Amino acid sequence: EDISPEAIEPPVCxxxxxxxxxxxxxxxxxDARWGPLAGNFVLASYGRGTLFALLTEELGGVEQxxxxxxxxxxxxxxxxxxxxPADGQLYLMGMRGWGTAAREDxxxxxxxxxxxxxxxxxxxxxxxxxxxxxxxxxLDRTVAEDAENYRVERWEYRYTRRYGSPEFSVANPxxxxxxxxxxxxxxxxxxGRTVHLEIPDIAPVMQQSVExxxxxxxxxxxxxxxxxxxxxxxxxxxxxxxxxxQALREFADEVEEVVSEAEDADEDDADRPEWYVTGxxxxxxxxxxxHSRGGVAPALEDSEWAGSSRxxxxxxxxxxxxxxxxxxxxxxxxxxxxxxxVLSYVRVRWHEKERIDPSDVRRIRGETAGREDLWTExxxxxxxx
Numbered sequence: 001e002d003i004s005p006e007a008i009e010p011p012v013c014x015x016x017x018x019x020x021x022x023x024x025x026x027x028x029x030x031d032a033r034w035g036p037l038a039g040n041f042v043l044a045s046y047g048r049g050t051l052f053a054l055l056t057e058e059l060g061g062v063e064q065x066x067x068x069x070x071x072x073x074x075x076x077x078x079x080x081x082x083x084x085p086a087d088g089q090l091y092l093m094g095m096r097g098w099g100t101a102a103r104e105d106x107x108x109x110x111x112x113x114x115x116x117x118x119x120x121x122x123x124x125x126x127x128x129x130x131x132x133x134x135x136x137x138x139l140d141r142t143v144a145e146d147a148e149n150y151r152v153e154r155w156e157y158r159y160t161r162r163y164g165s166p167e168f169s170v171a172n173p174x175x176x177x178x179x180x181x182x183x184x185x186x187x188x189x190x191x192g193r194t195v196h197l198e199i200p201d202i203a204p205v206m207q208q209s210v211e212x213x214x215x216x217x218x219x220x221x222x223x224x225x226x227x228x229x230x231x232x233x234x235x236x237x238x239x240x241x242x243x244x245x246q247a248l249r250e251f252a253d254e255v256e257e258v259v260s261e262a263e264d265a266d267e268d269d270a271d272r273p274e275w276y277v278t279g280x281x282x283x284x285x286x287x288x289x290x291h292s293r294g295g296v297a298p299a300l301e302d303s304e305w306a307g308s309s310r311x312x313x314x315x316x317x318x319x320x321x322x323x324x325x326x327x328x329x330x331x332x333x334x335x336x337x338x339x340x341x342v343l344s345y346v347r348v349r350w351h352e353k354e355r356i357d358p359s360d361v362r363r364i365r366g367e368t369a370g371r372e373d374l375w376t377e378x379x380x381x382x383x384x385x
Contacts, residue, residue: 010239012056012063013229014157014207017164017296018326020067022047022099025081025092026054033088035113036136037122043067044092046077047329049102051092051111055124055226060235066208066228068121076100076107087112098286099329101320103372119222123194128233130183130199131210133226138192138217145186150197151211152181163289164296167325170205181208192217204230204239275355279345282338286331287346297326300346305380307351312383313343314356314364320374327374336361 015023024046032038041054050073056065076094083090094107123134131152143149155178157165169175185198197210211225231239272280283300290297300306305313305321317339320330331339336358344355 008159010231011229012054013065013067013227015052015067015227016167016207016209016325018323019069019227020045020048020050020052021327021329022077024077024079024094027081027083027090029083029090031083031085031088033113034083034090035115036118037113037120040122042081042090044078044081046079046094046102047100048327049074049077049094049100051078053120053122055121055228057123057125059232060237062232062237062239064126064229064231066124066226068224068226070111070120071224074107074109075102075104077102078107078109096333098333101327101329101374117216117218117220119216119220120224121226124226124228126202126228126230126233128202130197130202131208131228132194132196133210133212134194135216136193139188139195140215140217140219141188141192143215144188144192144195147183147186147197149213150183150186152183152197152199152208153178154181154205154208155179156206163292166296167207170203178209202230202233204232204237275341276345276348278338279341279343280349282334282342283345287342297323297328301350306346307353308380308384310343310354310356310360311364312380313347314339314361315368315375315380315383317343318361318365318368319371321380322374322376324377330374332365336365 020043022045023043025044027042027044029038029040029042037053041056043052043054045052051070052067053070054065054067056063074092074094076096077100078092078094080093081090089110089112092109092111094102094104094109096102096105118136120136121133122136125132154170155167156170156173158168159165166176167178169177169179171179181199182201183197184200187196187198188194206229207227208230209225209227211223213221213223215221287300291300291303293299305316316328317334318330318332321328334342340356340358340361347353348355
């Protein structure tokens with residue numbers, strides 16, 4: 001069976017790991033009672049505990065589109081979503097487990113259109129001149145036609161056997177990072193609802209982000225972003241495959257296998273303390289998938305946070321961390337002993353730091369018991385030794 005990147009049917013859109021690391025449900029919101037966003041799919045994010053509108057278009061039989069986040073969050077990670085034909089409202093059931101930033105074990109939520117402005121994009125289109133966003137409500141013309149209120153970036157992902165991928169420059173495929181995209185101008189339609197961004201070098205790409213800071217006609221100011229994929233720019237175009245250069249063909253040509261610590265020949269559990277063995281086993285089960293070299297998150301042997309203060313590191317494991325490109329989900333469901341063991345294993349094995357005692361975890365858990373948000377780097381840097 002051919003499992004090369006060229007043989008894989010591309011998705012309607014890719015979504016950055018930091019925006020949605022695990023979609024739990026998708027449902028079609030076709031009922032007119034859903035309001036100005038009716039006719040779109042909605043994606044419920046188990047990983048982030050939130051909801052996205054999926055804005056799609058078809059060009060010559062090719063489906064493509066992007067997502068935009070609703071301005072609210074759920075108490076747990078939604079895994080089931082259904083539109084009720086009786087009332088035209090969305091019902092969601094959620095849970096909490098591995099890989100979610102949600103705080104509650106379970107939830108049952110309803111989302112409905114209550115009338116009035118929605119302040120969200122309802123349609124996304126691309127062409128050879130740029131990107132058009134149609135909004136649910138009229139925009140302030142002066143603000144909407146100021147190109148400085150938009151920030152556009154693009155990047156690619158890499159097919160490998162590992163879990164996830166870093167972001168790679170389109171202009172320099174061997175380098176990690178995003179490329180800035182110039183917005184030459186912005187034009188607002190006569191009805192004030194559709195803004196067209198002029199992008200002279202627009203091209204097919206795996207991932208493009210359009211961040212905006214706008215004011216609506218009623219004075220409401222909103223900041224949000226659309227993350228979308230461009231397969232084609234017009235009817236009749238041949239769908240572009242995501243791999244632009246030989247340098248990105250790592251899946252077939254330059255695969256670096258993820259080697260489990262259990263396969264290291266020099267590991268001898270008989271010579272290790274119990275906490276080390278427990279920590280290694282927990283690392284292999286919970287950490288290595290994301291934190292392998294070339295994966296979606298930094299390798300822990302290279303992580304500045306893994307070798308930083310115990311105060312910062314324990315907080316990251318308990319409540320998670322908001323990164324620049326991705327997120328670290330909370331592992332507060334681990335008991336004090338397991339959490340201390342896995343952190344001690346990482347610190348001792350790769351950073352020559354002192355181990356963390358379960359009493360440290362117990363103390364910090366108590367001190368931060370009321371926290372509901374992921375930690376930011378700015379907050380954590382105040383705790384680094």
